[in-house]
Amino acid sequence: MTNKYNLLTATMTVLVLSGSAFAQGVPAGAADHGAHHGAAPIPSERASPPSEAAPTASDPPSVAPAPATREQPAMDHGEMQMQGGSPPPDARDPHAYSDGFVRGSGKYSLEPGFRLRLGDEHRYGALLVNRLERSYGKDDNATAFDAQAWFGTSYNRLVVKAEGERSRGALEHARTELLWGHALTAYFDAQLGIRYDSGEGPNREWLAVGIQGLAPYWFELDATAYLGSSGRTALRLEAEYELLVTQRLILQPRIEVNAYGKSDRERGIGSGLSDVAAGLRLRYEITRQFAPYVGVEWVRRYGETEDLAREAGGRSDDTRLVAGIRFWF
Amino acid sequence: MKRYSFPHSGSALALPLASRRRFVQGLAAGGVLLGGAASLAERAWSQNGDTATGSAPVLRGTEFDLVIAELPVNFTGTARVATTINGSIPAPTLYWREGDTVTIRVTNRLAEATSIHWHGILLPFQMDGVPGISFPGIAPGETFTYRFRVQQSGTYWYHSHSGMQEQTGMYGAIVIEPADGETIRANRDYVVQLSDWTDDDPMRVLAKLKIQGDVFNLNQPTVIDFFRDVSRDGLRSAIDKRQMWNQMRMSPTDLADLSAYTLTYLMNGVTPAGNWTALFRPGERVRLRFINGAGNTFYDVRIPGLKLTVVQADGVDVEPVTVDEFRFGPGETYDVLVEPSQDAHTIFAQAMDRTGYARGTLASRPGLVAPVPVLDPVQWLTMADMMGGMDHGDGGMASDMQHGNHGAPMDHGAAPGHGTSMSHGAGMNHGAAMNHAAHGQDSRAPATARVRHASTEYGASTDMRVDMARTNLDDPGVGLRDTGRRVLTLADLHTIGGPIDPRGPEREVELHLTGNMERYTWSFDGLEFGRSTPVRFRYGERLRVILHNDTMMSHPMHMHGMWSELESPEGRFQVRRHTIPVQPAQRISFLVTADALGRWAWHCHLLFHMHMGMFREVIVA
Numbered sequence: 047m048t049n050k051y052n053l054l055t056a057t058m059t060v061l062v063l064s065g066s067a068f069a070q071g072v073p074a075g076a077a078d079h080g081a082h083h084g085a086a087p088i089p090s091e092r093a094s095p096p097s098e099a100a101p102t103a104s105d106p107p108s109v110a111p112a113p114a115t116r117e118q119p120a121m122d123h124g125e126m127q128m129q130g131g132s133p134p135p136d137a138r139d140p141h142a143y144s145d146g147f148v149r150g151s152g153k154y155s156l157e158p159g160f161r162l163r164l165g166d167e168h169r170y171g172a173l174l175v176n177r178l179e180r181s182y183g184k185d186d187n188a189t190a191f192d193a194q195a196w197f198g199t200s201y202n203r204l205v206v207k208a209e210g211e212r213s214r215g216a217l218e219h220a221r222t223e224l225l226w227g228h229a230l231t232a233y234f235d236a237q238l239g240i241r242y243d244s245g246e247g248p249n250r251e252w253l254a255v256g257i258q259g260l261a262p263y264w265f266e267l268d269a270t271a272y273l274g275s276s277g278r279t280a281l282r283l284e285a286e287y288e289l290l291v292t293q294r295l296i297l298q299p300r301i302e303v304n305a306y307g308k309s310d311r312e313r314g315i316g317s318g319l320s321d322v323a324a325g326l327r328l329r330y331e332i333t334r335q336f337a338p339y340v341g342v343e344w345v346r347r348y349g350e351t352e353d354l355a356r357e358a359g360g361r362s363d364d365t366r367l368v369a370g371i372r373f374w375f
Numbered sequence: 376m377k378r379y380s381f382p383h384s385g386s387a388l389a390l391p392l393a394s395r396r397r398f399v400q401g402l403a404a405g406g407v408l409l410g411g412a413a414s415l416a417e418r419a420w421s422q423n424g425d426t427a428t429g430s431a432p433v434l435r436g437t438e439f440d441l442v443i444a445e446l447p448v449n450f451t452g453t454a455r456v457a458t459t460i461n462g463s464i465p466a467p468t469l470y471w472r473e474g475d476t477v478t479i480r481v482t483n484r485l486a487e488a489t490s491i492h493w494h495g496i497l498l499p500f501q502m503d504g505v506p507g508i509s510f511p512g513i514a515p516g517e518t519f520t521y522r523f524r525v526q527q528s529g530t531y532w533y534h535s536h537s538g539m540q541e542q543t544g545m546y547g548a549i550v551i552e553p554a555d556g557e558t559i560r561a562n563r564d565y566v567v568q569l570s571d572w573t574d575d576d577p578m579r580v581l582a583k584l585k586i587q588g589d590v591f592n593l594n595q596p597t598v599i600d601f602f603r604d605v606s607r608d609g610l611r612s613a614i615d616k617r618q619m620w621n622q623m624r625m626s627p628t629d630l631a632d633l634s635a636y637t638l639t640y641l642m643n644g645v646t647p648a649g650n651w652t653a654l655f656r657p658g659e660r661v662r663l664r665f666i667n668g669a670g671n672t673f674y675d676v677r678i679p680g681l682k683l684t685v686v687q688a689d690g691v692d693v694e695p696v697t698v699d700e701f702r703f704g705p706g707e708t709y710d711v712l713v714e715p716s717q718d719a720h721t722i723f724a725q726a727m728d729r730t731g732y733a734r735g736t737l738a739s740r741p742g743l744v745a746p747v748p749v750l751d752p753v754q755w756l757t758m759a760d761m762m763g764g765m766d767h768g769d770g771g772m773a774s775d776m777q778h779g780n781h782g783a784p785m786d787h788g789a790a791p792g793h794g795t796s797m798s799h800g801a802g803m804n805h806g807a808a809m810n811h812a813a814h815g816q817d818s819r820a821p822a823t824a825r826v827r828h829a830s831t832e833y834g835a836s837t838d839m840r841v842d843m844a845r846t847n848l849d850d851p852g853v854g855l856r857d858t859g860r861r862v863l864t865l866a867d868l869h870t871i872g873g874p875i876d877p878r879g880p881e882r883e884v885e886l887h888l889t890g891n892m893e894r895y896t897w898s899f900d901g902l903e904f905g906r907s908t909p910v911r912f913r914y915g916e917r918l919r920v921i922l923h924n925d926t927m928m929s930h931p932m933h934m935h936g937m938w939s940e941l942e943s944p945e946g947r948f949q950v951r952r953h954t955i956p957v958q959p960a961q962r963i964s965f966l967v968t969a970d971a972l973g974r975w976a977w978h979c980h981l982l983f984h985m986h987m988g989m990f991r992e993v994i995v996a
Binding site: 127128129130131132133136137138139140141143144145147148149150152153154155156157160161162163164165166167170171172174200201229230231232233260261262263264289290291292293297334335374 | 500505506507510511581582583586590595621623827828831834836837838839840884885891895896900904907909911972987988990994
């Protein structure tokens with residue numbers, strides 16, 4: 047038991063570190079870069095140390111920088127950072143050509159009130175129901191839902207996350223988060239807000255802060271830390287991957303890890319690593335927006351949470367078949 | 376012999392094959408539903424009316440009345456509502472004469488504001504038709520009168536510049552006869568306006584793209600593709616092929632944002648099943664005025680069995696060049712001469728992402744058809760598309776890229792305006808970055824090679840940057856490189872008569888084309904239009920504009936009001952255009968003479984890119 051626990055703690059630590067490393071690997075100006083140009087490379091991304099991408103002003107302007115190597119299908123482009131990074135000190139000012147003019151006023155402009163507003167200034171929204179499923183396991187059968195909605199612009203959004211499970215006619219547990227999402231980098235958003243836990247036991251409120259986005263190699267990551275009343279803390283990590291078997295048949299492995307700083311016996315939660323759910327779902331996209339799926343999910347409780355579950359007459363682990371639909375609009 | 380075939384629906388399994396085929400092919404009689412000969416004002420829905428097919432009506436003279444109204448259409452079996460000009464799709468073809476002053480009264484019968492922009496036409500900025508920049512727009516019920524003198528000749532087009540109305544049917548052709556009469560001799564003259572239609576509300580389409588940037592891409596690499604590559608090339612090679620794409624979270628088949636999953640491709644408003652037909656008599660020479668009036672589709676056009684002699688690009692005469700095929704994006708036009716040799720030839724325009732095609736027939740008798748080619752297979756973007764050039768100036772690129780079809784010389788020293796000394800005079804401005812390796816020498820220095828990304832390209836708006844772009848103009852583009860067909864490239868185009876202004880550039884401005892596929896946002900320099908400041912040209916100056924494409928898509932860049940005079944990588948005048956397609960990881964430069972006072976729009980002509988922010992206001996003052 048103890049060995050397994052340590053292994054999973056180690057796994058979780060790796061997940062957290064790699065999650066933040068992925069986020070760090072494509073930073074925006076918000077991240078700390080110190081004196082060097084570009085972020086610290088993730089070992090797997092580069093074979094050679096990064097060097098200055100832009101030639102200095104003394105280079106003959108019409109000569110291209112010497113290429114590092116001839117092109118290969120998997121060429122080492124260690125000298126160029128094509129994604130992320132921070133602007134060099136001599137980066138071009140995008141407003142340099144305006145000569146003080148502004149849009150919507152000044153010479154040749156229209157009267158106020160007719161400013162051109164394009165789609166980048168509009169707000170958009172979405173509701174993605176990632177899982178709406180029935181699960182069948184040795185524990186009671188349950189209905190689970192996992193959805194996320196957002197509303198706002200490309201860079202600032204209101205985000206709602208809702209995940210939960212019903213069985214035996216009652217809401218077992220539900221986690222609802224209301225967050226403000228702000229774009230940090232090209233692929234990651236920072237999120238700040240509140241989380242509300244309902245279901246069995248007393249409801250809990252938490253402050254939530256985390257990041258969500260797409261890491262290299264197409265891993266979708268969601269990592270959030272929580273601060274509750276009475277010194278409660280929690281950490282939730284989620285990672286998903288989409289493997290296209292065909293254009294419409296998609297295999298989705300998924301893993302979710304929960305850990306808590308303090309135990310919350312009334313909610314059946316023990317401190318430390320609490321539970322891990324790992325699932326594999328195969329969906330068929332009838333349309334891009336609607337896909338039924340089947341899958342299998344393995345749920346494991348650890349440490350004190352496991353003990354509490356046994357005390358309550360439940361199981362410490364379960365393997366469940368799931369069937370459901372995934373849709374968005 | 377190629378067999379008559381339906382589009383390669385391949386792995387697009389979802390819709391039952393019959394209805395999918397119906398969607399892509401369209402209804403044979405698809406189009407605007409008319410209620411007999413009722414006037415536009417009294418038009419009523421008629422279930423039994425004829426549909427308008429064939430070429431758009433023609434309007435001639437110097438006074439025109441255009442009425443914009445919603446009308447029912449049915450292209451695919453599903454009835455929809457389109458925004459139309461004078462009740463037809465495409466809108467009426469306007470025939471003008473160079474030198475005339477035209478008056479066009481546009482009446483808006485929609486419930487929302489509208490506008491008409493005259494694409495490529497030189498005119499006072501208040502007549503340019505861009506709401507919020509040229510004028511407030513045309514309010515519902517209002518009539519706006521455009522009036523301007525026609526200063527050019529050739530093939531152009533016009534379309535709405537409001538919302539998504541261009542996508543829902545507001546586009547038509549303009550044919551301007553030269554003042555001295557037509558010099559291009561042809562027995563027949565047809566406008567071939569290619570466009571695209573979606574049954575979905577374009578705003579819904581855009582909303583879907585904001586949720587999932589690749590929602591319409593049904594040609595993604597799959598596990599099955601991987602195993603096929605493994606068995607063919609070995610495990611290491613298959614992994615290497617995908618490694619960079621996966622690490623960068625980008626798709627190698629990101630050729631188009633929309634596909635036949637939502638679009639039906641039209642030729643003169645006629646679906647592929649409808650088979651728009653142009654008649655000729657054997658032995659005749661036919662002039663085809665190709666216009667890309669699509670919202671989001673690059674077309675690869677060819678006529679199997681016929682060579683195309685390109686004589687005009689964007690309305691301007693070029694040295695005739697004979698090719699098998701050309702690619703063009705929204706906004707561009709090519710006038711082509713053909714001499715049909717058989718009874719029927721298919722005019723085949725396949726979408727760049729190979730999910731569908733527009734199609735018509737050149738026929739010596741009505742009702743004839745020729746075999747329709749099979750769609751070409753989808754090709755992955757290559758290293759050159761992703762990362763640009765390892766060498767500058769020559770055609771040697773990534774090992775998997777070949778272009779074996781360029782016989783035309785790339786250098787025309789005889790054209791005027793080349794090699795003249797740079798006129799700096801007193802007006803030289805060092806405000807912007809300027810590099811003159813050949814300062815003081817006779818030949819003009821080419822565009823600065825040093826890449827300067829904007830400081831705003833390192834944030835959330837930009838998903839990649841290209842540090843070593845390719846500058847050659849002779850790449851036909853992804854999917855056209857190994858076909859064995861000679862494909863037109865920008866390097867093949869040489870404007871007859873040289874540049875309009877012999878001066879070299881007094882300064883350079885450099886802007887980068889940027890975007891983020893995941894967030895579905897598009898921009899210049901990482902700044903969408905709403906966060907941008909205008910680009911100011913001093914009235915009368917001649918300057919060089921460098922466009923550096925930090926994305927993996929081709930963008931047809933259209934600057935209103937002024938010509939863009941494209942340069943070769945060596946800095947010599949190449950061709951005069953109003954819409955220049957900039958390829959992935961490519962860096963091009965063009966000269967502009969800022970001779971048109973006012974505020975002008977400058978944007979990518981892919982409608983959704985423009986709408987998402989790849990747009991700038993240019994102020995000439």
